[in-house]
Amino acid sequence: MTVGVLGAGALGQLLAHQLAAASLPVTLLSRPGTTDSQISHTLYPLDGPEQRRSLTHVASDTPLPLSLVLVLTKAQDCLNALVPLLSGLPESVPVVLLHNGLGPQQAAAERWPQRPWWAGSLSDGALALNPYSVRHTGQGTRRAGPLSASAQAMAMPAPLAQLGFEYDAEVMTALWQKLTVNLLINPLTARDRVTNGTLLNPDYLATLRQLADEAAAVGQASGHADSPAAILDRALSVASATANNRSSMLQDIEAGRPTELDAITGYLLQQARRYGIPCPGHQALYQQLQG
Secondary structure (H helix, E strand, O other): OEEEEEOOOHHHHHHHHHHHHOOOOEEEEEOOOOOOEEEEEEEEOOOOOOEEEEEEEEEOOOOOOEEEEEEOOOHHHHHHHHHHHHHOOOOOOOEEEOOOOOOHHHHHHHHOOOOOEEEEEEOOEEEEEEOOEEEEEEOOOEEEEEOOHHHHOOOOOHHHHHOOOEEOOOHHHHHHHHHHHHHHHHHHHHHHOOOHHHHHOHHHHHHHHHHHHHHHHHHHHOOOOOOHHHHHHHHHHHHHHOOOOOOHHHHHHHOOOOOOHHHHHHHHHHHHHHHOOOOHHHHHHHHHHHO
């Protein structure tokens, strides 16, 4: 049975290569109506020589014998991209949502409640060099856990374990923690057009502290016991480990693509309004990037 990868950006290509390297059949699911094809893809791994593989591309609305689907679209594209796929996918097939931010995960589980929904996070660095080549720029942590009742009743899909994902029964906590990292790193690097490591400059510390304070207040109100110090330390650790990387939001802006701002800063501001918590730092960043 084949693992389908929906979303062939940098991380989608990286996981497709790693699945193939583990001798697991993998298919990249492309836009509905596209022609099936075999395309040569190149991976530049963290260590060792480049790896070239011929990967199968099939339109997402084509019924396929899939055992698992990994969704790595941008957050804002997730729900629309799922519609043609799910029309021909048996309800028993697990679907794993791996995009940045929060919001679409809950929306998908509510819209299709009978499906075994999983969610996960991975903090790997990956850079798409062109549509068919990717560089793995940093090894991160990978976690996944069940979102829906039907997923809670099953074991974690084996391909996730082979990709290095750890099972996390409280995956929403992991997603919140990743969100806080994205909240501090992505908008600032995108606004100032700088690498992640630039945020380690002392000039950014006061801004990062304010963003961490506001995020912690919203987190406390919504059930995430996360201190400002923990949020700041987490973000600075990731910025240090990925110092030479350009955040996904910055890459999107430079390429003229829509960003995941609404699923990151927009999600926090939505929750802040819900609980009546002022977030002037995040609000200013949101407005600057919208402009």
